[in-house]
Amino acid sequence: MLVTSAHAQETTPAAPGAEPHGTPPADAHGGAAAHTEVPGEAAHGAFPPFDASTFPSQLLWLAITFGLFYLFLKRVVLPRIGGILELRRDRIAQDLDQAALMKSEADAAVAAYEQELTEAKAKANGIGQQARDAAKGEADAQRRKVEGELESKLAEAEARIASIKASAMAEVGSIAEDTSAAIVQRLTGGKVDRAALAAAVKAARG
Amino acid sequence: MAAADKVDPIHQFHINKLIPIEIGGYDLSFTNASLFMVATVIVASAFLYLTTSNRGLIPSRLQSVSEMGYEFVASMLRDAAGTQGMKFFPLVFSLFMFVLVANLLGMVPYFFTVTSHIIVTFALASLVIGTVIVYGFWKHGLHFFHLFVPSGVPGVLLPLVVAIEVISFLSRPISLSVRLFANMLAGHITLKVFSGFVVSLSAMGAVGIAGSILPLAMAVALTGLEFLVSFLQAYVFAVLTCMYLNDALHPGH
Known part of the structure; x- marks a missing residue:
């Protein structure tokens, strides 16, 4: 120093x-x-x-330069940089919103697709069921018809058997009368009272 | 004389009148210090203005440097003084940029370091403390004196604590200015001394040249350190400004 x-x-x-x-x-x-x-x-x-003799000059020029610098930054530079950053933040937020919107749209499309798929499946099942039901109904109807026919034939046959049996049973009386008349005639050699015979046969048949 | 001139570490701090101006008995000359204040302002303004002129949504490299500076100071101020403190953002940003660019320009050989003069740093510190006092009284009135009365202090200790608080408040502009000034001054003197060793040793012949390797390496290392100090001191100045402004906004501790 x-x-x-x-x-x-x-x-x-x-x-x-x-x-x-x-x-x-x-x-x-x-x-x-x-x-x-x-x-x-x-x-x-x-x-x-x-050196104090330089102080006034330094202070003056510092005030001038720093003052201008401050004003320039405050008026021009800082609003500009702040604006750039703000714009970028807004833009990013906007893009994120857009992306979220698109994602929800895509989700909705997937949901709609799945809905349609389930509907189509249900519809296909319905058609299949319907076809199955129709086929079954037809088969049933056919079977019922055949069964009806068979039953009527059976009934007819049974009726015929019954009539044959009835006529046969009706003839049984006269056959029994003839037989018993013949037996009585052979045994007794006399005339047989037909009426008494018929009554006896009738009683025996119950 | 010429050799002595080269190793004179104080020479770089001399102020020379470039355009002598004298008004009312005061020497208001445009000096080399004034020139470098102008240069600091022009370099900083031009950098900030030109790099952001594209207003790119996707920043170029230089634009992102300006944006980083902006967000760096903005987050510093917001952390220290809250969102209310953002009204002082232009002041803090200007101080930070001015000190930073002045420090960095001072690192260029043959350039004058504006911040190596205590009157400059003291004026900047006074600006900060003046803002704190004016805004504090304007916003809080006499309530601003609560700054000196921490809550929860026992009554017996109160006079002592208040005295300490007042002294610490008054010493702020001094510590703020001397810290920056002394760092820049000491750094530049050290650099000059070590570089001077290189020159004077080299003049002593082969042995001297060999011996000058050590101070040369030291000067290189110190140059790196000084760049760090340049940034660090601008940062410290801005951080302390933010903390003092916080007192103006919230004097009640």
Whole structure:
């Protein structure tokens, strides 16, 4: 610090120009006399960051530059970046909504397809059942018809048997009378009372 | 003299008048410091403006850098001060970008480091603390003094705690500005010293050149470290700004 301050004092008088880098020390008027017009100039040889003579200039230019920077960012840049980010967020949300909508549509389509499938299955089952029922009904009707025919034939046959049996049974009496008359005639040799015979046969038959 | 000039680590902090201006006895010259403030603002503004000019839904690489900076600062502020703090977002973002770009520009050889002057960092810190005080009183009135009275402190200890709180509040602009200033100053001096070793050792012939390898490696490593410090100090400055703004928004601890 001591060395550098001495060095700085050497180079100060040349300061208003370009960088004092390599400038020969103009120590001829190195005293404070040349700089008395600026109050803080006496401290010029100090450590530069603590040199109060530069403060007004630094503060002024910092205020100007930082103020403009702040206004520019606030008015132009930040709304723009904020807008970009907002737009992107909205767009992503919108796309997600779209995707959700499409998914629900796809789900609905799948549900509709399955519904149709079950309906078609039910319909096919119905048609099959109907066909089965119809075939069965027809078969039943046919069977009933055949059975009816058979039954009527049976009844007819039975009726004929009954009539034959009845006529046969009716003839049994006269046969019995004739037989018994013949037997009585042979045994007794006399005339047989037909009426008494018929009564006896009748009683025997019960 | 020329050799001594090269290894003078303070030389880089000298302020030279480029356009002398003097108003009312004050030296308001346009200096190399002013030039680099302008450069900082132009570089930062141009980068942010041009990279986002496409407004791409899918960002280009550079656009995503600007967006990352935006979201980085936004989440920093939201974490520290809540959504109410977002009204200070332009201020915090401007401070962060200004300090960051000024620090990084200072890393370029022969460039002036704006933030290596305490008056600049102190002015920025005062801006932060001034905002905290003005907004705090405007929003909460005298209620803002609750900042200095933590709840749940026994009555006996209260004067002591309040004194500590007041001192810590008053020291904030100093610590905020000195932290940034000292980091940048010390880093640049160290870099210069090690680079100076390389130059002076190399002037001593073959042995010196061999011996200068160590400080050269050190200078390279320090350059990397200084880039880290440049970013870190901008980050620390912005984080502390957010935390102080939180006090202005919620003074009741």
